[in-house]
Amino acid sequence: MSAITETPTLRPGRELNLNWADLGPFLALGALLAIGFVVNPDFLSATNLSNVITRSAFIAIIAVGATFVISSGGLDLSVGSMAAFITGVTIMFMNRLAPDFAGLSIPMGMAIAVAVGVLCGLANGLIVTVGKIEPFIATLGTMGIFRALITYMSDGGTIPIDRALRDIYRPVYFGTFAGIPYPILISLLVAAIASFILYKTKYGRKCAAVGANADVARYSGISVVKTRTIAYVIQGVCVAIAAICYVPRLGAATPTTGLLWELQVITAVVIGGTALRGGKGHVWGTVAGAVILELIANLMVLSDYVSEYLVAGVQGVIIIIAMLIQRLSK
Amino acid sequence: MSAITETPTLRPGRELNLNWADLGPFLALGALLAIGFVVNPDFLSATNLSNVITRSAFIAIIAVGATFVISSGGLDLSVGSMAAFITGVTIMFMNRLAPDFAGLSIPMGMAIAVAVGVLCGLANGLIVTVGKIEPFIATLGTMGIFRALITYMSDGGTIPIDRALRDIYRPVYFGTFAGIPYPILISLLVAAIASFILYKTKYGRKCAAVGANADVARYSGISVVKTRTIAYVIQGVCVAIAAICYVPRLGAATPTTGLLWELQVITAVVIGGTALRGGKGHVWGTVAGAVILELIANLMVLSDYVSEYLVAGVQGVIIIIAMLIQRLSK
Amino acid sequence: DKKVIAVSIPAADHGWTAGVVYHAQAAAKEINAAFPGVEVIVKTSPSATAQVSAIEDLSAGRKLDALVILPHSSEELTTPVKAVKDAGAFVTVVDRGLSDPSIQDLYVAGDNIAVGATTAKFLVDKLGGKGNLVVLRGIPTVIDDERIKGFQDVIAKSDMKILDIQYANWNSDEAFKLMQDYLAKYPHIDAVWANDDDMLLGVLEAVKVSGRKEIKFALGGNGMKEIVKKVIDGDAVTPIETPYPPSMIKTAIYLTAAQFVGQAPVRGTVKLDAPLITQANAREYYFPDSPF
Amino acid sequence: MSLASSIKMENATSVAENAEAALPALVMRAENVSKRYGPVTVLSEISLDILAGEIHAVIGENGAGKSTFMRLLSGYAEPSEGTLSMGERLVKFARPNEAQDAGVVLVHQEILLADGLTVAENLFLGRELTRRGIVDDRTMRRMATEKLAELGCSVSPNALVGTIALADRQLVQIARALLDDHKLVIFDEPTAVLTGDEVERLLNIILKLKRHGIAVLYISHRLDEVQRLADKVTVLRDGRMIGTYPGRSLTQADMANLMVGRELATLYPAKNTTPSSEPMLSVRNACVPGYVSDVSFTVHKGEILGFAGMIGAGRTELFEGILGLRPGTAIVELDGRPITIHSARQAIDAGIGYLTEDRKGKGLLLQEQLGPNLTLSSLSRFHPGVYMRGRKETAALAVAVENYDIRLKNLRLTAGQLSGGNQQKLLLAKVLLTDPSVVIIDEPTRGIDIANKAQIYAFVRSIVAKGKACIVISSEMQELIGICDRILVMREGRINGEVAGAEMTETNIALLATSRAEPGHASQGERA
Ligand SMILES: Nc1ncnc2c1ncn2[C@@H]1O[C@H](COP(=O)(O)OP(=O)(O)OP(=O)(O)O)[C@@H](O)[C@H]1O
Numbered sequence A, B: 001m002s003a004i005t006e007t008p009t010l011r012p013g014r015e016l017n018l019n020w021a022d023l024g025p026f027l028a029l030g031a032l033l034a035i036g037f038v039v040n041p042d043f044l045s046a047t048n049l050s051n052v053i054t055r056s057a058f059i060a061i062i063a064v065g066a067t068f069v070i071s072s073g074g075l076d077l078s079v080g081s082m083a084a085f086i087t088g089v090t091i092m093f094m095n096r097l098a099p100d101f102a103g104l105s106i107p108m109g110m111a112i113a114v115a116v117g118v119l120c121g122l123a124n125g126l127i128v129t130v131g132k133i134e135p136f137i138a139t140l141g142t143m144g145i146f147r148a149l150i151t152y153m154s155d156g157g158t159i160p161i162d163r164a165l166r167d168i169y170r171p172v173y174f175g176t177f178a179g180i181p182y183p184i185l186i187s188l189l190v191a192a193i194a195s196f197i198l199y200k201t202k203y204g205r206k207c208a209a210v211g212a213n214a215d216v217a218r219y220s221g222i223s224v225v226k227t228r229t230i231a232y233v234i235q236g237v238c239v240a241i242a243a244i245c246y247v248p249r250l251g252a253a254t255p256t257t258g259l260l261w262e263l264q265v266i267t268a269v270v271i272g273g274t275a276l277r278g279g280k281g282h283v284w285g286t287v288a289g290a291v292i293l294e295l296i297a298n299l300m301v302l303s304d305y306v307s308e309y310l311v312a313g314v315q316g317v318i319i320i321i322a323m324l325i326q327r328l329s330k
Numbered sequence C: 001d002k003k004v005i006a007v008s009i010p011a012a013d014h015g016w017t018a019g020v021v022y023h024a025q026a027a028a029k030e031i032n033a034a035f036p037g038v039e040v041i042v043k044t045s046p047s048a049t050a051q052v053s054a055i056e057d058l059s060a061g062r063k064l065d066a067l068v069i070l071p072h073s074s075e076e077l078t079t080p081v082k083a084v085k086d087a088g089a090f091v092t093v094v095d096r097g098l099s100d101p102s103i104q105d106l107y108v109a110g111d112n113i114a115v116g117a118t119t120a121k122f123l124v125d126k127l128g129g130k131g132n133l134v135v136l137r138g139i140p141t142v143i144d145d146e147r148i149k150g151f152q153d154v155i156a157k158s159d160m161k162i163l164d165i166q167y168a169n170w171n172s173d174e175a176f177k178l179m180q181d182y183l184a185k186y187p188h189i190d191a192v193w194a195n196d197d198d199m200l201l202g203v204l205e206a207v208k209v210s211g212r213k214e215i216k217f218a219l220g221g222n223g224m225k226e227i228v229k230k231v232i233d234g235d236a237v238t239p240i241e242t243p244y245p246p247s248m249i250k251t252a253i254y255l256t257a258a259q260f261v262g263q264a265p266v267r268g269t270v271k272l273d274a275p276l277i278t279q280a281n282a283r284e285y286y287f288p289d290s291p292f
Numbered sequence D: 001m002s003l004a005s006s007i008k009m010e011n012a013t014s015v016a017e018n019a020e021a022a023l024p025a026l027v028m029r030a031e032n033v034s035k036r037y038g039p040v041t042v043l044s045e046i047s048l049d050i051l052a053g054e055i056h057a058v059i060g061e062n063g064a065g066k067s068t069f070m071r072l073l074s075g076y077a078e079p080s081e082g083t084l085s086m087g088e089r090l091v092k093f094a095r096p097n098e099a100q101d102a103g104v105v106l107v108h109q110e111i112l113l114a115d116g117l118t119v120a121e122n123l124f125l126g127r128e129l130t131r132r133g134i135v136d137d138r139t140m141r142r143m144a145t146e147k148l149a150e151l152g153c154s155v156s157p158n159a160l161v162g163t164i165a166l167a168d169r170q171l172v173q174i175a176r177a178l179l180d181d182h183k184l185v186i187f188d189e190p191t192a193v194l195t196g197d198e199v200e201r202l203l204n205i206i207l208k209l210k211r212h213g214i215a216v217l218y219i220s221h222r223l224d225e226v227q228r229l230a231d232k233v234t235v236l237r238d239g240r241m242i243g244t245y246p247g248r249s250l251t252q253a254d255m256a257n258l259m260v261g262r263e264l265a266t267l268y269p270a271k272n273t274t275p276s277s278e279p280m281l282s283v284r285n286a287c288v289p290g291y292v293s294d295v296s297f298t299v300h301k302g303e304i305l306g307f308a309g310m311i312g313a314g315r316t317e318l319f320e321g322i323l324g325l326r327p328g329t330a331i332v333e334l335d336g337r338p339i340t341i342h343s344a345r346q347a348i349d350a351g352i353g354y355l356t357e358d359r360k361g362k363g364l365l366l367q368e369q370l371g372p373n374l375t376l377s378s379l380s381r382f383h384p385g386v387y388m389r390g391r392k393e394t395a396a397l398a399v400a401v402e403n404y405d406i407r408l409k410n411l412r413l414t415a416g417q418l419s420g421g422n423q424q425k426l427l428l429a430k431v432l433l434t435d436p437s438v439v440i441i442d443e444p445t446r447g448i449d450i451a452n453k454a455q456i457y458a459f460v461r462s463i464v465a466k467g468k469a470c471i472v473i474s475s476e477m478q479e480l481i482g483i484c485d486r487i488l489v490m491r492e493g494r495i496n497g498e499v500a501g502a503e504m505t506e507t508n509i510a511l512l513a514t515s516r517a518e519p520g521h522a523s524q525g526e527r528a
């Protein structure tokens, strides 16, 4: 066979494409803002937008965690119940510590929240990886368990936070720094750290590899069990952070706290561009997805066109349209 | 061409293999029955078992449809809302037809139910396949839409069936044939037809191929769009059949009808041995899965050990254990 | 300049809340038509979190003159409602009180404890203080808690025995299943109480199918039209009903509007009774056009 | 065995006995290694010594157990019996990375990369370079580009592996194995998906490894490569070891005979001396955005038309575009009638069969059994009614196993459990089961042993002898020259020239594949 002298021309890579795929959710977000302005000019008022984005922080923070789980090929349906459970435990601890430690009981409670989050995530992770149970079923099971625990802890009622703590704690949700509400700052920080972990560390690489092809990952010496379990633990920590921001907003944990958040969280992740079957995760897309969901709900309240009975339906339609915009942008 | 050195034993197909993998859910079912008997001997009474199995018929029938969707690599979260919507439409039609057609309005209503089911399934299917939207999001959207429609149709209240029709219709749920309640017979029939379609027809083959590897299916001349869309239509028909059996039970459609059935349905399918990522479906396993779920709920009420607050948690634990039994049996 | 009255209520996800939505919308339509100076906006929310959001949204866009709220839960809504109040709105709280009563200008409520207690008294009375009961409760929330507590407190003072209490999520389907299971578990049941009429429908169906005759009473609560109809018809198993009328929202909206259109001072507390509905007075509580 | 001894060679003994020659270090020794899957014995009692600085080829028919043996050596599977040792120590690899830590790496026959990750990410998977805990993507991308360039591969390190051509994937896989220094590098049919140029580069790299004292195990069905490279040749047949022979003393014919255990007839069938002028399939102005622009050609009844070109010339894309498997446009006439094709179904129904080059990703359902795989493209042909007749399928499978010489131990295996070559035969059987009048075969003999190649060539010839037509896309120029009546050479998405008859030489084809067509050759695929 004759030697061939001509060097092959460099074939174009995917760089540009990748950025484009990432843009999808932001385009959908832009479209939504435009629609919102047409529907009701108040929509773009600073107060309203700040409210909406602040609110979306919970879902955004949890969804950032879910980006790890989903990217690594898992799924977590228990996040809503877990949020309720962690909120309950945290409030109970804070209340118990309050007489002795006063204001200090708040950071102590927060630490406990994170610890509980780690444990809950670990439980989920181990059932899925070591127990080898399909994530959907495993976390549906723990969803029931966490929900039952918060119901039990609250005797089916409410666990309110101590009045004394309430005012000290309030700024965590309602305060601002340089005009930006804390929850927004916290969620940006969480997303920044997450995108660092996912894109800049070995662990992030492993996560995507396990999700993209578990066999290849295993053959490359990556422990699938460890990687997935850690993803669930990260999810647990994110839920704990969300719970910490949540307490001052509503001041109580109830058996209905966080109900159906799991669906919102997964929706945010998918709208954000991460595929449910695993692989590369898109942290910033996820954040955009969470804001999109909250904006849609806000739009429903601000617009007067839709019968109260049909709100859920119109939301459904808008979500599908947002996905179509996302897809067309590719 | 050259002779094969060692003639392979020409044993036919996979029968034996398949049976073993299929046995898992039935072993879990057996274990559950044994536990049930220990907890409360009434558990195995004919009335109780017949009640429970009859009750599981809806979920079983819908889950059989879901076996097609999941096997072909899809997912349908809208089945619960769709069931409510179809129930509502059917009852409204029956009521409107009743004055003119009397008893005949029941079969007419049933036909309409099936037609609506086909349309709903088609809508889901087309959004997923032609719209190329991740099934999770697409059907989460239509879930909201169907739920909104039934809420709107009922003004948030109840759509009761005409008193006159109720008594004629009642036997469809409460009647028996040779001592076996109709819903059980219907669900067995549905499962039998489904397993015929899935295992004995070309369509079933295509379904599993599309779910296992859509590219291979496409290169083999199988239309992925058509196959998946048909799976959603089958799902729609199954939901309609379930709705038809459901109407006589309580004689009304409400906005809470079918709430969270989607989770039960998916759980039944997965417990039954079908993988969520698609591929081979296990119809009879699905039916066993549906019965398992209903038995667990029944067991919770019949046992005295569990605080009412913890029921959901214990159910979660049992589901996880059932999955472990299933897995170990392999 | 119109006076804006925002009404924030739970979404119509089961019979009673559907009734609330129905009556709220009816009130809004009537008042908007009757008083050009007042605008009533009704918003529904599926959860406490969503309701907090909705209140923020309503008050972010414009200045509210009044807020009529039927809170999903007390604790969670207290802070946001206080924010609206601090912005100068008149606050009417309906049904469930907030954790801080000083926020409300007007409180219109039914009596959830009475719903349980009245029913329990009736049973104790009719069964001579003896017998076995089973109870179906709804979704773990304050209302559910209060009703159960009212019921249990009265029963505890008699020789009656509550065999079982389980959740059926205010859903007739789940109540049907739960009742079937109760029937399988307990060979002798004297009476059933479902703390909501949606669930009672399922209970009645299950009892009917089982063919069990020893159950003397199957009672509900809330005043659903189907059940009130039974009382009117003199049903032996369901001879009474306790109202917890969703129309209280309408009462509240009208009272709030009166503040603006009639300059009638309406601050204070309006507690609606939970009297026993019997065949004698049932017609007063029967609204065939309401969805509930 | 009689055949082995009938070959005249003094040193046809096991290398272990041959201990006196200047001793290169023993890198790895396998002793009496066996492998069973359930009741089926796939390998029995294989013993082998692998020496440093030596290229040791392992050859054998499809399903002989070569890949299985390599998997045992490199930690992808564990032996049922027998031992592996490195130096004086016995070793047991529970996982491939343990073998890699010990210095043993395998380049798989079937490509094992994560489609959703980029080239650079795949290359460094599990051993990312970091700087202060942060993955150093820039360095990894640079090194990836360099490593790939050494192999003559120019894909962008940022390209997703799922989107690059099969050959490039193979090169990425090879680059991955060569990233670190190893004591033993095992290549399992590395050249099956490569074209001349890449093969050449790879062989040079392997020789370089040898010079650096690294041991190389080399599996290939291309016996010319084996002959060029191998210091020793071990022959496996049906899971048993036939013997180890010094490489230089074996001719290709010797190797083939040892593998098969009988004398082989000629490789290529006689050509069609009087091709018909009746067109079977003619394609005009085929365009596949991004890959192919304005290609026209015609294949006649009774003709085997070859498509040659370098990797990336766009041959696969051309046919996928024509057949509706990817976006593209073309004016197609089949047997004189214009047809439109938007999907594989329409192509199959019209009578065009296409055998993909990517058997793992697009050809076979690896988890599914053989019968369903075989009939997947021709379900309607097979089961005219709604109902599927299992017996017909079983019978068809038996026929296919017989006709295509698919080697298996029982019929209940899944497609993924077949050896690579046998998978290829199953795929061929699957495509031909649709009874096409034009067969387009992309890489027909990829991974197929020499004896079966002859069978497949004869088979293709017998198809066209019945008045059908065949298009063969192949990266093996000898194969194209051997079986085609005419060859079109593609370059950068266009047809760069045509060769036929005596002009069909490797030099001519290589010239057309790499440089602009000379005026004399610019016949644009049309026969005058
Ligand atoms: N998991 C398994 N279960 C059963 N049999 C198996 C399994 N894996 C491989 N085999 C069988 O082992 C035999 C040897 O396969 P192997 O892949 O080693 O062959 P090979 O020599 O590499 O062939 P080729 O040249 O076609 O690649 C084949 O008959 C194959 O079907």
Ligand SMILES: Nc1ncnc2c1ncn2[C@@H]1O[C@H](COP(=O)(O)OP(=O)(O)OP(=O)(O)O)[C@@H](O)[C@H]1O
Pocket (backbone or CB within 6 Å): A011, A012, A013, D159, D163, D164, D165, D166, D167, D195, D290, D291, D309, D310, D311, D312, D313, D314, D315, D316, D317, D357, D475, D492, D493
């Ligand atoms: N990932 C990619 N992105 C952009 N262009 C690509 C990519 N992969 C391949 N190409 C281009 O596609 C064309 C054809 O690719 P391909 O290698 O599949 O052709 P082929 O002739 O079938 O080669 P093979 O010998 O592998 O069958 C080339 O021009 C190549 O530059």
Ligand SMILES: [Mg+2]
Pocket (backbone or CB within 6 Å): D066, D067, D068, D109, D188, D419, D420, D421
């Ligand atoms: Mg091999």
Ligand SMILES: [Mg+2]
Pocket (backbone or CB within 6 Å): D315, D316, D317, D357, D442
């Ligand atoms: Mg190619």
